[in-house]
Amino acid sequence: MTLTQPATAEALGAGALDWLLESARDNGTGLEWPTKPSDAEPDTSLYSGTPGVVLALLDGQRHFGWDKYGDAAIRAARTIAAGLEAEESSSLYTGAIGAAVALRGVADLLDDKEAAKAAERVPALVRERFDGQRWGEYFDLLLGNAGIALGALDSGDVDLAVLAVEPYLAAAEETPFGVCWELRPGMEARFHHYSHGTLGNAAALAAVGKAADRTDLIELALTGVADVVARNEGGADGFLVPHSDPQLRPDVVTRHNFGWCHGPAGDAHAFRFLADATGDPSWEAYGDRCRHTLITSGLPERLYPGFWDNHGRCCGTAGVLALALDRAVENGDSLEFAEDLVTYLVAHAVRDEKGTRWSNAEHRETPSDLEPHTGWAMGNAGIARELLRYVRIATGRDQAYVVPMPDQPVARPRA
Secondary structure, three states: OOOOOHHHHHHHHHHHHHHHHHHOEEOOOOEEOOOOOOOOOOOOOOOOOHHHHHHHHHHHHHHHOOHHHHHHHHHHHHHHHHOOOOOOOOOOOOOHHHHHHHHHHHHHHHOOHHHHHHHHHHHHHHHHOOOOOOOOOOOOOOOOHHHHHHHHHHHOOHHHHHHHHOHHHHHOEEOOOOEEOOOOOOOOOEEOOOOOOHHHHHHHHHHHHHHHOOHHHHHHHHHHHHHHHOOOOOOOOOOOOOOEEOOOOOOOOOOOOOOOOOOHHHHHHHHHHHHHHHOOOHHHHHHHHHHHHHHOOOOOOOOOOOOOOOOOOOOOHHHHHHHHHHHHHHOOOOOHHHHHHHHHHHHOOEEEOOEEEOOOEOOOOOOOEOOOOOOOOOOHHHHHHHHHHHHHHHOOOOOOOOOOOOOOOOOOOOO
């Protein structure tokens, strides 16, 4: 692939943010976004709705210095704050803990006192909803305890983080290789990866164990990771673990995935948490193996129908780019792989007078190109953040996100 100039990626990032402004809805309290423009109802989740868009707008405001992005973020924060008590979920990606990440970002970056006060309400609200074991049927990073724990750490509330992960001690299921956890009651499949599985739970256990000086939590994290490592089918140099065992819906779900959610792009973040919590550099080698699998997989090309049909942060190209950029900062990796990913995003962007956006694909449908999404997981918000960060790293500017995600360790150059 031809190397992408940072100026091209920067223009695309600006166009992506402008399309988000074009897609905003004024509800009388502030701004909000649906998952996709044709949806009747707004989406309140960090995963695919307004809080995730706020993170992208804050990145744009800092990156370009353009107040239109900051002003929109403040107006969106008003909507988020007004809806906190009505938000049924407490989770990181679909609930109040995730909403607080966006609110704190607005408060810190734009010195917005109302957003700060709203964010301060969240820990107490989340505590009230705890049933002694969990906050709902799910028991994972994306929807359950592990994500709430990492969000609590992000807010500085170590006690809430401990409350969230302690149930993993009693709920751990022994396997021939270590332990795992049930995603939700009655589900036969056991998930292994970051979003819904053992590695996401282990990342939270390790992070909270370090913050609270709880060796029992770190030891449980290591036991969980041992189960996943034993399932590696990526060879001595790689890391590629099945989606789930027994396989969930094998007629629809592929056995191996590569993204943030169920593949090495997310697995590597768990290994980074483990390296930080234990001080054991051997975990860094597993990050190397995740990278090896990614760069030798064939992505981001669509090798066959259904392979690499997503451009987004959760399941697609932007999520892999996030890891590639972290590794460029931490390990000094070449930006060549990141360039390939950015070039692919450039090639597949839809651009017009409304701005820039991306259509994911579903090869089982006709037409296969889906309506563009707005949010962090599958749409513009997640893609824009990675494009702008790529520009900063490639041009020697600030290497960090403006608002880091609680489940992605902050990348710092290793000594």
